[in-house]
Amino acid sequence: MKYRFLLFIITFPLFLNAQAFRNYSNEFLNIGVDAAALGKSKSVVATTNNVNAIYWNPAGLVGIEDYQGSLMHASYFAGIANYNHAAFAMPIDKNSAIGISLIRFGVDDILNTTSLIDSNGNIDFNRISLFSAADYAFNFAYARKLIFKDVKFGVNAKVVRRIIGDFATSWGFGLDAGIQFERNNWKFGLMARDITTTFNSWAIDEDEFNKIKDAIPGQNQELPETTEITKPKLQIGIAKDFRIGRYFNLQTEIDLNIRFEQTNDIFSSEIASIDPALGFQLDYDQLVFLRLGVGNFQYITEFDNSKSLSTQPNFGVGFNYRGIQVDYALTNIGSVGNALFSNIFSITLDYSFFRR
Template sequence: MQRSFLWMGCCLVLAYYQGIGQARTYVNEFLNLGAGARGLAMGTAQVAVTDNATSGYWNPAGLTRLDAPQLSLMHAAYFSGIGNYDFASAALPLSSQHDVLGFTLLRFAVDDIPNTLYLVNPDGSVNYDQVTTFSAADYALLCSYARNIPLEQSGDDARTLQVGGNVKIIHRVVGTFASSWGFGLDAGLQYRLPHWIFGLMLKDITTTFNAWTFHFTDAEKQILFLTENDIPVKSTEITMPQLIPAVAWDMQIREKWHVLIETDIAVTTDGKRNTLISGKRISLDPRMGLELSYRHMVFVRAGISHLQRTQDDADTTGRHQIWISQPAVGAGFQVKGFQLSYAFTNLANQSQPLYSHIFSLDIDIPHKKKLAAY
């Protein structure tokens, strides 16, 4: 019992980061949380329709839809404030009118985790004054480049192809005990017709790796040894590629009303996941989102994602399964270069809901002339 109490604050966190350097399921999963209240309210279905500064996260090809610099900010508190997610992105169109640069920074962290390594003195007495705290934080920086390629410009038959890519740097830390650095590449495209948009996002196209190092002091190593815990060594984690094809329907239904509907399918290659279609190596996770706008000023959004088949808790026989999902709704308001968006999302599932209120702000930056092309 004493050993269990000793490690209740940090052993569980460290266990997640230990392991052999192999391709495993759910590596760098913090990069799949989403970005911006618009995308979260639409059930994370954004690969085809994304067109603002958050595109560096969803699909860098969407950055080409911007004709002015833009800043996007979001903060979300998950699990009643236990986890904090902060997101910031900026997009900078160049003077060529075909090229855009983007920069995205995100952080997901659990702060103030008790470090009870020195809670129990050598004589067996308990000293709460020796309990300190630490943070387990994940950081990512995405540097994006996108280019617009006009294919045909003839009124209603206008067709365009947008392409883009990300270079991403990942840094993860667990207090002073462990840290890692990772690097990866993403690529995306959008193909636009008058009323249809096709998108494709290729995440971690060359696989993304995280190289972990551990920094225990001699005293900490001794406590690990005495409590029969393994002492971690250097290791690596590999994130396997993910493919997300998408299609969206974009239509003006009345003079002042506009509707946008998108469907995405996330195809993961890191093994069996709890998704709608799950295989030994490949799993498919569909998502759908809807946005209804009035004069492109007022927006109402809804979406659904993470369809899963799970055991019915009310069934004592263990034979009956039910479908669950993560629904979301939201709204937005845009005026004079400012767009405030809100999302009400379920971070868990319908059987054990965990709802969260999320706000984000997109700001167009006034400029007199385009940035000079590089």
């Protein structure tokens, strides 16, 4: 409980200090879904072809042949925050498919101590209540093969709902679009996220705000701005498949994650920054999978103002049997304090196996 209380103390003032049109919004949507993809450091824009393509590149939905479902769970910050994903997709015909998914990232049972001290200055622990801070994303995807051979196109509409107890809520809306192309074991993918910018509008409960606005003298005296946007991002992927002997297959992919702002990415300018990611998947007859990936190349400023380059390695395994695929990834995208790594599990069901 003490960790949840500390997290509330840290994060809520950050929210109150929000400014209109912030550069960083809806960051929970950058975590990713599917342990198989995260084990490859998210290098799947060109190769994703199942129900999880709703998130990575909706064009890949054309690759499904029957009903598919997916579930994922991960815990972050030493188990304080839970991240869950559920998705369903199905083909409409031989040339098109649709899918829906839900993402939730939340911290539950946070201590609300704004009423701990009554009007007479007495501490009353019975006045403590619990609340949740949760982010939701509802995704609706459509994909279709284009006139040109081996070209697929997909679009994803997302509705974002964010809730911070009784203090504030917001609604947001955005669009993603993706393309995939395949030729001679080479695969290419392009994913444009938030192409219209994703707009979030916050509603703040003034009564609840007034309870905490004087918590820090001279700070948080006025209501914060209530509008923010998520800037567009671009992902480009190139992949190639290799056959190794009779039973083994190797899939390799390199992705470039492009943001149109200057950051600490390994390649950065005033116009755009680029963060590369590499992913490898070795499988035995599509039954057992071994995955490796490296990404998140960032320059870190040390105490002496020198620069050092940090990277994020990832590892994953998977098993596919009778239409049920179970995947596991070990990644440190949620590292904090002593929690150096995050364990991620997902399961994907393909109903086409049961029709055979």
